[in-house]
Amino acid sequence: MGTVTIREVGPRDGLQSEHPTDVSGRINLIRALVEAGCKDIEVCSFVSPQAVPAMAGAADVVAGLGRLEGVRRWALVPNARGAALALESGVDAVTATVSASESYSQKNTHRSIAETVQELPSIIGAAGRLPVDVVVSCAFGSPWEPELDADDVAAVGRSALEAGATAVTFADTTGTALPDRLERLIEAWGTAKGVGVHLHDTRGTALVNAYRALQLGIDRFDTAVGGLGGSPFAAGAGGNLATEDLVHLCDGMGIVTGIDLERLLDAIPVVEGLVGHEAPGRVARHGPRTRRAD
Amino acid sequence: MGTVTIREVGPRDGLQSEHPTDVSGRINLIRALVEAGCKDIEVCSFVSPQAVPAMAGAADVVAGLGRLEGVRRWALVPNARGAALALESGVDAVTATVSASESYSQKNTHRSIAETVQELPSIIGAAGRLPVDVVVSCAFGSPWEPELDADDVAAVGRSALEAGATAVTFADTTGTALPDRLERLIEAWGTAKGVGVHLHDTRGTALVNAYRALQLGIDRFDTAVGGLGGSPFAAGAGGNLATEDLVHLCDGMGIVTGIDLERLLDAIPVVEGLVGHEAPGRVARHGPRTRRAD
Numbered sequence A, B: 001m002g003t004v005t006i007r008e009v010g011p012r013d014g015l016q017s018e019h020p021t022d023v024s025g026r027i028n029l030i031r032a033l034v035e036a037g038c039k040d041i042e043v044c045s046f047v048s049p050q051a052v053p054a055m056a057g058a059a060d061v062v063a064g065l066g067r068l069e070g071v072r073r074w075a076l077v078p079n080a081r082g083a084a085l086a087l088e089s090g091v092d093a094v095t096a097t098v099s100a101s102e103s104y105s106q107k108n109t110h111r112s113i114a115e116t117v118q119e120l121p122s123i124i125g126a127a128g129r130l131p132v133d134v135v136v137s138c139a140f141g142s143p144w145e146p147e148l149d150a151d152d153v154a155a156v157g158r159s160a161l162e163a164g165a166t167a168v169t170f171a172d173t174t175g176t177a178l179p180d181r182l183e184r185l186i187e188a189w190g191t192a193k194g195v196g197v198h199l200h201d202t203r204g205t206a207l208v209n210a211y212r213a214l215q216l217g218i219d220r221f222d223t224a225v226g227g228l229g230g231s232p233f234a235a236g237a238g239g240n241l242a243t244e245d246l247v248h249l250c251d252g253m254g255i256v257t258g259i260d261l262e263r264l265l266d267a268i269p270v271v272e273g274l275v276g277h278e279a280p281g282r283v284a285r286h287g288p289r290t291r292r293a294d
Helices: A010-014 A024-034 A058-065 A078-090 A102-109 A113-126 A151-163 A178-187 A206-216 A243-253 A263-276 A283-287 B010-014 B023-035 B058-065 B081-091 B104-108 B113-126 B150-162 B179-189 B204-216 B243-253 B261-275 B282-286
Strands: A005-008 A040-045 A074-076 A093-099 A133-136 A169-171 A196-199 A221-222 B003-008 B040-045 B073-077 B093-099 B132-137 B167-172 B195-198 B219-223
Touching: A005 A243, A010 A074, A010 B093, A024 A040, A024 A058, A024 A263, A040 A058, A058 A074, A058 A078, A074 A078, A078 A093, A078 A113, A093 A102, A093 A113, A093 A151, A093 B023, A102 A113, A113 A151, A133 A151, A133 A196, A133 B150, A151 A169, A169 A221, A169 B243, A178 A206, A178 B179, A178 B243, A196 A206, A196 B093, A196 B150, A206 A243, A206 B204, A221 A243, A221 B058, A221 B113, A221 B204, A243 A263, A243 A283, A263 A283, A263 B150, A263 B204, A283 B104, B003 B243, B010 B023, B010 B040, B010 B073, B023 B040, B023 B261, B058 B073, B058 B081, B073 B081, B081 B113, B093 B104, B104 B113, B113 B132, B113 B150, B132 B150, B132 B195, B150 B167, B167 B219, B195 B204, B204 B243, B219 B243, B219 B282, B243 B261
Parallel strands: A005 A040, A005 A221, A040 A074, A074 A093, A093 A133, A133 A169, A169 A196, A196 A221, B003 B040, B003 B219, B040 B073, B073 B093, B093 B132, B132 B167, B167 B195, B195 B219
Antiparallel strands: none
16 A cells, blocks of 8 residues: 655654753654654754754754664754754754744744745755755644635745745644645645645544545655644644554554554653653554554 | 434443433533534433443433433443333433454453344343344454454344344444454445444544544444543543544534534533543544634
8 A cells, every 4th residue: 555754753843842851862762763663853953942942952963863874864944044054963854834824924933924935945045955845834724814725825835846845745733634625735736746744633633634645645744753742833733643643544554654663652651751741642552453452 | 425423422431431420410411412413312321330330320311301302312221121221211212232352242241242142132122112223342353352354243233133223333442443444344244324333532543433434434423522431341442532523524524413513512511520520532622623713
């Protein structure tokens, strides 16, 4: 049934709203994820440590990890300065964000959608040789405005490609997607090929959206170990789709993820130890369906 | 896109593992569910109050409710004695259970599958004029044995029909179903028509299974308000698929449930007040995607 690429965003999106944890703890988590077979990991973001204290020490995370054979270390960058820092750090690829929601764009960046799109060429330029995946946030709507038009959302994604992005990922930042919205966006975009989706589980819909995405032919997903996460700028954004929940589904469907579920579950106590509370992911709590009770 | 029938099992499956609550509180909850548009409600079970203290006073629940115009009040019955009590109480329909898992059958009833199937004619006889839906528990496997053969599970369902059951519902008692198992069981059963599914969310898979069920043409679901529930005889069974989460999905897909989501959410504080803790359902916590933040 094919293969999917899972980008593990737990060390960035999973931790950014949590109480700050030290660089060595974050490196330990990333190493546990590498052990589980994760090949794409968003390891940090080059944002202001004043704005997002949990992401302080981004360059130290990258330096401490060093090169990881066969693993792409991603960094989120909010602007050209962040992209320059990411390039300098030796990271392998970057994500930049634009919003499909005017309201969220203002809340998150104090800029309009058009203004953030205009900044993309300078960010992409500053990233130099690094691949840049532009994540379109609130691509399936938000709680701050009426339903978005899928053609408008697709247009934001297209403008990112025109600006030089190597890929586009549509994010359900506030967990308002349902299968019908995924269908409409893919229809407006024209193809499922090459598109990534980044799902949040605010309303318990992340896995059903991932399933529909798989049916539509989407093969690139952002997920976070343990289902941690949420935007620090979107109250009630809810955690990310849990990596182990998607791997559990894919294993059951015969879809290859390259991630070993049992070893991934070994990373759960590591991330729970970092954040100091239980991870919301469900397979993390109860184990995979194939695990026997006796 | 059609219509589905949702049987609200919260007052029975949702409450049976909770601290016992008085009859009047359970009646208040059921009335709130009727207000929301629920037309099929499992209001109680005629089990031994020693075995399941939270279900004590079943006949009082039915008598206190009285006849409800356009609403079928269901009762779970474990045996012929329970069926006779249900008939006497004036309830409108009953559910009886058999297990597709030998291990669970022994744990739950101290009888083999074959023995419980042999008891069905006497239960159905004792229920007299009442429709009897036989719920096949662990129909998608259990943590206590290797994968079940879908043909064997379907055979258990067929034996229930042969015993005189008016309908069969396949239950994912321990939350081990995934879309592929639903597909296999429907294939073994021969049709999606008339089949009900009763899903639990132990591993966060209840909604994705419901979505696949809808795609396969299944149009009858058991759900529990707030996502409460779990078998008192299966540790870690996890809550039921939350009624509001399924209604939220159906609303988004244009599928008619007859249930008003906002009024159903009014029942959440009622059920939370009864059980004394937060309901696990996700839409209950964050509201439907169509609810605006400002």
